[in-house]
Amino acid sequence: MRKFLLSTAALLALAAPAAAQTIGQFSTTSSTSSLSLESVVPGGNQPLNHPCLICGTNQPQQPALFGYNNFDATGNVDTYVMFSTATVGGSLGQDVLGTGYDASFLRDFLLAGNSLPTFSVGIDVNDTNKAQTLEAFAFLNLTQKTILAEFSLFDPTGVEVLAPNNGTGFPDYLLTGFDIDRNDIGLGDQVIFFAVWSGANDGAESFFLVANAVPGPTIGAGLPGLLALLGAGGLLGWRKRWFKFA
Numbered sequence: 001m002r003k004f005l006l007s008t009a010a011l012l013a014l015a016a017p018a019a020a021q022t023i024g025q026f027s028t029t030s031s032t033s034s035l036s037l038e039s040v041v042p043g044g045n046q047p048l049n050h051p052c053l054i055c056g057t058n059q060p061q062q063p064a065l066f067g068y069n070n071f072d073a074t075g076n077v078d079t080y081v082m083f084s085t086a087t088v089g090g091s092l093g094q095d096v097l098g099t100g101y102d103a104s105f106l107r108d109f110l111l112a113g114n115s116l117p118t119f120s121v122g123i124d125v126n127d128t129n130k131a132q133t134l135e136a137f138a139f140l141n142l143t144q145k146t147i148l149a150e151f152s153l154f155d156p157t158g159v160e161v162l163a164p165n166n167g168t169g170f171p172d173y174l175l176t177g178f179d180i181d182r183n184d185i186g187l188g189d190q191v192i193f194f195a196v197w198s199g200a201n202d203g204a205e206s207f208f209l210v211a212n213a214v215p216g217p218t219i220g221a222g223l224p225g226l227l228a229l230l231g232a233g234g235l236l237g238w239r240k241r242w243f244k245f246a
Contacts, residue, residue: 021154023138025145031184033177035137035151037159041171042122046208048169050122051109053084053193056204066109069098073204079135080200084193084207100142100190106209107180107187115211117181121193122210125163125172126203133158135196137175137207143189148182151175158198166202174210 021028042050052059052068062068067086071093085098086105092098110117125132135158139149152158163172185191197205 021147023140023147023153026140026147027145028147028150029184031182032147033149033179035139035149035175035177037134037151038174038176039164039172041165041174042120042210044171045169046122046124046171046206050208050210053121053207053209054082054195055206055208057206063109065105067099067101071204073200076202077200079196079198081196082194086190098192100192102187103180103185103189103191104187106191110180110211113211114214116214118179118212120178120210120212121175122171122208123161123173123175124169124206124208125161126166126205127163128201129162130199130201131160131162132197132199132201132205133160135198136194137196138194139178140192140194141185141189142192143186144184146184148184148191149177149179158196163202171208 021032044050046052047055047057047059048061051063051066052070054069054071056071056073058070058072059068065088067084067088067090069082069085069090069092071080071082072091073080081095083092083096083098084101085092086101087099090098107117110119121137123134134152136153136155137151138147138153140146141148147153161173165172180191193207195205195207
């Protein structure tokens with residue numbers, strides 16, 4: 001797979017695998033996470049259910065104040081290098097560094113939806129039954145100049161992908177392993193997302209934030225304790241207390 005370089009204007013450049021793990025001013029830390037690519041995907045149409053981060057088409061249902069990079073591509077691009085932006089209505093060109101999301105904004109957005117501070121990034125792939133390549137994806141801290149999480153960032157081969165649910169807005173893959181509550185993210189820090197794709201041969205690819213819902217109570221989880229209560233003859237006393245305070 002051909003190598004690529006980011007512009008000096010963006011202050012980023014991919015390093016060779018044997019070199020120190022840095023991207024221009026950004027460097028890895030001991031806590032840098034490796035993201036996982038999964039074919040298990042979120043339900044629903046992504047533009048309607050998940051906020052866009054980097055998208056090639058306009059998103060009609062984007063949450064208020066949630067900026068994204070509408071890079072307005074039609075596909076058939078040899079390689080594209082894209083950043084997210086927190087600017088509402090933002091439309092960045094190739095290799096242009098966007099405005100970072102405030103970490104507290106992302107955290108509040110996740111928690112307000114009864115979600116965990118961990119999240120995934122869904123990928124909408126569009127192809128002509130010919131594989132394309134996810135070269136790299138990264139979650140970066142603009143304030144501290146660190147690489148928070150990465151997928152294939154220092155692998156020159158990337159990963160070939162096909163669209164099992166071809167069509168704009170249909171989810172195909174998940175990148176998992178993101179956490180906005182990491183110790184190396186301050187609530188006032190600015191964070192940003194970064195994607196490199198090659199071999200585009202159909203509609204533009206898009207990347208969406210997918211919240212991880214807080215799990216509900218497990219049915220039967222309290223059954224052993226209840227059975228012990230019944231066996232000890234404690235249910236009557238529990239009922240008396242309940243009705244006393246009810």
